[in-house]
Amino acid sequence: MRRAYSVETVRAAEAALMQRLPEGALMQRAAAGLAVACGDLLRRRGRVYGSRVLLLVGSGDNGGDALYAGSRLARRGAGVRALLLAPDRVHEGGLAALLAAGGQVADGPDGLGALDLVVDGITGIGGRGGLREDAAELVRTVTRSRAPVIAVDLPSGVEADTGQVQGEAVRADATVTFGTYKPGLLIDPAAEHAGALRLVDIGLGPELPEPPDLEALQYADVAALLPLPGAESDKYRRGVVGVVAGSERYPGAAVLAVAGALRGGAGAVRYVGPGADAVIARFPEALVHAGPPSEAGRVQAWVVGPGLGDGGDARSAVADVLAADVPVLVDADGLRLLDAGTVRTRTAATVLTPHAGEAAALLGAAREEVEAGRLAAVRELAARYRATVLLKGSTTLVAEARDTPVRVNPTGTSWLATAGSGDVLSGLTGSLLAAGLPPRDAASVGAYLHGLAARHGSHGAPVSAQDVADGIPAAWRDVRQG
Numbered sequence: 368m369r370r371a372y373s374v375e376t377v378r379a380a381e382a383a384l385m386q387r388l389p390e391g392a393l394m395q396r397a398a399a400g401l402a403v404a405c406g407d408l409l410r411r412r413g414r415v416y417g418s419r420v421l422l423l424v425g426s427g428d429n430g431g432d433a434l435y436a437g438s439r440l441a442r443r444g445a446g447v448r449a450l451l452l453a454p455d456r457v458h459e460g461g462l463a464a465l466l467a468a469g470g471q472v473a474d475g476p477d478g479l480g481a482l483d484l485v486v487d488g489i490t491g492i493g494g495r496g497g498l499r500e501d502a503a504e505l506v507r508t509v510t511r512s513r514a515p516v517i518a519v520d521l522p523s524g525v526e527a528d529t530g531q532v533q534g535e536a537v538r539a540d541a542t543v544t545f546g547t548y549k550p551g552l553l554i555d556p557a558a559e560h561a562g563a564l565r566l567v568d569i570g571l572g573p574e575l576p577e578p579p580d581l582e583a584l585q586y587a588d589v590a591a592l593l594p595l596p597g598a599e600s601d602k603y604r605r606g607v608v609g610v611v612a613g614s615e616r617y618p619g620a621a622v623l624a625v626a627g628a629l630r631g632g633a634g635a636v637r638y639v640g641p642g643a644d645a646v647i648a649r650f651p652e653a654l655v656h657a658g659p660p661s662e663a664g665r666v667q668a669w670v671v672g673p674g675l676g677d678g679g680d681a682r683s684a685v686a687d688v689l690a691a692d693v694p695v696l697v698d699a700d701g702l703r704l705l706d707a708g709t710v711r712t713r714t715a716a717t718v719l720t721p722h723a724g725e726a727a728a729l730l731g732a733a734r735e736e737v738e739a740g741r742l743a744a745v746r747e748l749a750a751r752y753r754a755t756v757l758l759k760g761s762t763t764l765v766a767e768a769r770d771t772p773v774r775v776n777p778t779g780t781s782w783l784a785t786a787g788s789g790d791v792l793s794g795l796t797g798s799l800l801a802a803g804l805p806p807r808d809a810a811s812v813g814a815y816l817h818g819l820a821a822r823h824g825s826h827g828a829p830v831s832a833q834d835v836a837d838g839i840p841a842a843w844r845d846v847r848q849g
């Protein structure tokens with residue numbers, strides 16, 4: 368499990384740890400780990416000795432880390448130059464160490480020549496807002512040099528606590544972060560700026576509280592949550608998921624939601640809606656029903672909404688399902704037919720799976736507001752609807768109304784931005800609910816498998832929603848084989 372903490376929590380842990388350590392010890396631990404990561408990258412590109420390294424040095428401790436790491440690379444024979452953003456306000460101990468190791472201070476951003484590595488020590492957890500113009504100009508210059516970039520602690524210019532990026536920010540090939548992950552390293556757009564993540568243990572662990580502010584499931588966590596049938600299982604004990612989806616206008620949504628549901632671990636799928644012929648044609652194993660969902664037979668969870676439209680039938684179908692005493696996942700058109708009051712008073716779990724536009728409608732906010740503050744939006748939605756919310760996007764977030772960490776899905780891919788992939792996700796997640804997973808786990812495991820299935824089908828090429836559904840078994844096997 369990747370766990371992330373806010374800047375405030377990191378600072379408190381850092382302060383507590385520093386009480387027990389000699390002055391500057393933490394920075395030395397950070398710089399040592401950073402130098403190792405830089406050395407690994409330089410060796411992959413040739414060798415450390417004689418390599419040309421440029422440090423971008425801000426006036427805080429982030430710059431200090433870069434300078435001490437630079438001094439270690441200089442001792443290993445690298446040609447290290449430091450570009451100081453504020454020569455009058457620089458980490459003196461770090462600069463002295465670099466110069467003592469044979470490093471130099473660069474005159475300016477021009478005439479830097481070819482570079483083998485750029486180390487971004489402009490800002491870390493002390494950064495506020497988009498990069499100031501002087502720093503932004505420097506970042507533009509360095510980006511043009513196309514040299515590989517390693518970011519210190521965070522790519523400078525990203526918001527550590529939210530993942531937001533206002534204005535210019537460093538785009539790194541890798542980020543070496545200290546003590547713990549920060550939420551901004553796991554959530555887009557900042558996560559995209561960070562590149563490959565490397566966590567350096569500086570001994571902060573014991574000072575970090577439970578629970579973390581944010582967490583990201585890893586293979587082993589998902590493998591432990593997958594519902595596996597036992598010897599005594601039958602299709603009913605494995606759980607039956609009901610799917611209310613599709614309409615004259617969107618018949619395919621029914622087929623895609625059922626496709627996802629059949630691969631989510633439930634023992635049977637009950638389909639209710641006008642798309643029965645199309646569903647049966649594709650999935651003869653589906654149980655199909657005409658008439659209201661409440662007369663369709665017992666289910667352990669319902670999925671309602673994909674391609675449902677907003678007619679009278681749709682409205683009554685949603686109301687019918689929400690009246691049931693089992694977990695209900697509401698997606699797509701179903702979300703437009705929801706009122707917070709009904710959801711808040713349900714005793715059984717409710718899972719809402721909006722994309723940013725649907726989340727904005729549920730919150731009465733603008734879509735841009737949701738996209739600019741996804742973490743805040745998903746938390747607000749979960750609290751306001753007293754539900755588990757899966758906010759879809761390049762990094763999908765899962766929050767619940769209880770005080771548990773928000774989960775961020777690490778397997779997302781922009782290839783999932785294709786029509787119908789959400790229908791597959793809702794069926795898959797509904798199936799995990801019917802198989803008995805608690806709502807937060809069903810939503811985060813569903814998103815995890817969905818992302819992995821798309822990556823399986825894609826390998827860098829476009830995938831269709833059907834490909835994603837067909838890729839779920841391979842993703843499931845991947846997780847189990849770990």
Ligand SMILES: NC(=O)C1=CN([C@@H]2O[C@H](COP(=O)(O)OP(=O)(O)OC[C@H]3O[C@@H](n4cnc5c(N)ncnc54)[C@H](O)[C@@H]3O)[C@@H](O)[C@H]2O)[C@H](O)CC1
Nearest residue numbers: 381394426427428429490491492493494495497498499520
């Ligand atoms: N986590 C740990 O236990 C340790 C972290 N270390 C490193 O220290 C930084 C945090 O250092 P701090 O001095 O508090 O702040 P920063 O260096 O991140 O940034 C402050 C610096 O940046 C300037 N600044 C702020 N906002 C902007 C902006 N928008 N544009 C340009 N410049 C900006 C501000 O003026 C300050 O000068 C942490 O990230 C780690 O790298 C320790 O080394 C080890 C322990």
Ligand SMILES: [K+]
Nearest residue numbers: 490519521523
């Ligand atoms: K940085």
